[in-house]
Amino acid sequence: MSEQDNDNIEDLVEEISPDDVVEIIELDDNGVVVDAMDDVDIDDESDEEDMEGASGGEEIKDMAELVFDKHTDAVFSVSIDPQTCDLAVTGGQDDKAYVWKLSTGEVVFECTGHKDSVTCTGFSHDGVYVATADLSGLVIVWKVATKELVFTFECSDAEWMKWHPASHVLFLGTVDGDVWMWKIPSGDCKTLQSHGCTASCGVVLADGKRMCVGYDDGSIKLWDLKSGTVQHTVTGNLAHKSTVLSLDVNPLNNLIISGSTDVTAKVINGATAKVLATFDCSSPGAEENSVEAVGFSPTHAFAATGTVAGVLSIWDTNTQICRHRCPHDAGIVSLQWDKLSPLVYTSCLDGAVRLWNARNGELTSTWTGHKDSILGFDISKDGNWLVTVSEDKTARVFSLSSPDR
Template sequence: MHNTDTPPMSPGIDDELDEEDMVYVGDVDEVIDALENEEPMEDEDPEVDDSITVFDRHQKSVFCGSLTRDGKLAATGGEDDMAYVWDTTSGEMIHECTGHKDSIIFAEFNKDDTYLATGDMSGLIQVWKMSDKSVVWDFEIGDAAWLRWHKQANVLFAGSVAGEIYMWKIPTGECKIFQGNGQKTETAVVCADGQRLIAGYEDGAIRVMDLKEGTIHTTILPNIAHSAPTTDLDCQFDSKLIVSAATDGKTVLSTVATGKVVGVLQHLQENKQASTEEGTSQESKTDDWIEAVAFCKDPELHFVATGTLSGEIFIWDVSKQVVRHKITQEGGVSKLVWKGTSPILFSAGLDGVLRCYDARTAQLLQSFSGHRQDILDIFISGDGSKILTTSDDSTARIFDISAY
C-alpha cells in the first residue's frame, strides 16, 4: 500500500525524461511554473553598492551625521536615540554617545574636531571632548528643532520648538538667549562673516541676529517673504544675501543688512495652479515646494541651487535672477551641498541615490548607489575626499569623492 506521507521521488540527475511523457496532476504544473519563473533571479546581479564603508550599528533611521576635517572619523545620530563615532575606513565603532532618550537630530564636530555635540528632539544637548570621550557640558532646552556650531569659534546654537534661540560658549556654557515670538524656529545658518545668525520660523518670518550684541538685527515679517514654515535657508559667501524657501512654494532672495526682498526666484505653487487652470492635472501640483537651498561658495560663480521634493533641481544666476539650468532626477531632493568652493553639487535623493553634478553645465558626473531608502543627510569632509550619507534604511555610508 502506498504511504501518502512519503513525498514523491525527485527525478534523478541521470534519468532522462521526455517532457511529452510527463503527466501533471492537480497543482503540480503551477508549482513547476513558479520554479521556472524563479530561475532567472539567480542570474541577476546583486544590487550595486558604490560606498567604500557601511556603518550599520543603528537600529532605525539615521537622521544626521558629520565628518572630521580629514574624513577619518564620522559621527551619526538616529531615531534609535543613539549617536556613534566611528572609523570611516573600517566602519569600526570608536565611541558610543549614551544618555539620550529621544531621536538624535544633531551630531557634529566643532571647527577643529576637538568637540562633538549631540542633541536630541527632547532638547538634551551633550558636548563630548574628543581626546578622552568625556561629556564636558550638557543642557536641556525643551523640545529642540535644530543645532548649529559656529564656523570659527567654539560656540553652539540651538533653536527650540517654543521659538527661543540659545547661544553658548563651549565648554564654559556662558549663554545668551534670543527670545522668540511663540513661533517655532525651523532652521538657521551662521553667516560666513561669523557675526550673524539667520533663522527661519514657522510663520514664514526670518530674523537676523547680531551675535556680538545679542540682539535681533533685522526682521522680515510674515507675508513679506513667506507665509508658511521655512524649509531651508542659506547665506551668500560674502554675507550680503539670504536665500530662503518655505512650504508656500516660494524661493526668495533678501538682504542680510536690511531684510529687503530683492527678488522672488520662483513660486512653485502659483505656477502649478496656473498650469492646473490651463488643463493640467491638479493631482500633486499644489503640494510641491523647495526642500533645499544652497549658495555656491565660489566668488566667481554667483550660483544658488534649489531642489524640490519632486526631484527638480534649479541652478540660478543670482546676479540676473534667472535659471541657468533645470535638472530633473528620479528621486526627490532632501539636501543639496556644494563641494568646498567648487561648482560641484551633491544632491541627496529620496530614492536612496546620491548624485554629483557640475553646476556649470548641469552634467551628471556620477550617481552613487547603495542605500535602499531615502537619504536624509549628507556631509562632505573638510579635505573634500569623502562624503557621508545617512538614510532611512538604518545605515550610514561613506563614498569616495576625491575624483571630483
C-alpha cells in the same frame, strides 16, 4: 542668566532574521539528483530583494567603500570631523549617537545619555568638540580627544543645531521658538527670544557676529549675537507664506537664501534684510512640494534649490534667472556645493546621491547603495569622502576620488 554670563559670551562672539535552513536539489531530465546544496539560509533571497531599489525593482549597485551598521533604526544625521577628515558622528532613531572612523568603521566612542531620537550631530570648527541633540531637547557635548562629557543641557524640543564657524559656541533652535546659544565648555548662555512660533532653521552669517533665523510663520530675523537683539525682520508680504525650511549664506557678497513650504526661495541682503528676489520653485502637477534645501556656490554667482517634487534648480544670482532645472527620480532631501568648482551634490528619497554641473545642468555622477531614503549627507573638508545616512539603518562612506567621480 547673570550679567557676567552675558559679558563672557559677548567677549567670545567678538573674538570670534530567520534561522530556517532548506535543502536545494537539482534534478536532470530523468528526475535524477544532479547536485544538492545543504545549509542554504533562506535569508539569501531576501537579501537580494533588499538590494532592489524603489524605482521599478531594479537592482542597486552598492558603490560604498564602507557600510557603518551599528544603528538599529533609521539614521538621521551625520557630520565629518573637519580636522582629521576620518571621524564621523551619526545619530539615529534608535536614540544612539556614535563617533566612528571612516577608514575602518570602528566605533571610537558612543555618545551616551539620549532617550529620544538623535536628530542633530556636529563637530566644532576645529574638531575639538562633538555635539549631539535629540528630539526632546537634550544637548550633550563631548571632548573628542579624551571622550569626556563636558556639557549637557535640556530645553524644549529641538529643531536644529549649529556650531559657530570660528569659535566654541553652540546654537540650538527649538519648537517653542527660542534659539539657545552656549559657550562650550563653560556653559555660559544666552537666548534669542521667541515671538511665538517654531524657530525652524538658522545659520551664522559670514561676519560671525550675526545669525539669520527662519520661523514657522514664514518670517526671517537677523539677530545681533553680542546684544541678543533683532537687527532686521522680513515679515508681512515680503516674508514667506509658510514655514522656512532651509537657509544658506554667501560669504562673498553677504547674501542670504531661504527656502520654504510655500515652494519659493528668497534672496535677501544680509546687511539690510531687503528681499532682492523671489524664485518660483514650483512644479506643475506636483501633489506635494516644498523647497527642502538651498545653497550658494562658493565659486560662482549661482544658487541652487531642491524640492520634494524632485527638481534641482540652478539660479543665476546676478540676473535672477533660472539657468537649469534638473529633474530627479524622487524628492530632494539636501544639497551641497563643491568647494572648488560649480558642481552641486543632491541626496534623494530614492537612496541615491547625484552630482550636477551647474554650468550646463548635466548629471555627472551618481552614488548608490542605500536600500531606502537618504536622510542626510556630509562631505569631508579635504573633498575625498562622502558620507550618507538613511532610513535603511546604515551610514555609507563613498570615495569621491574614484574614477566615477
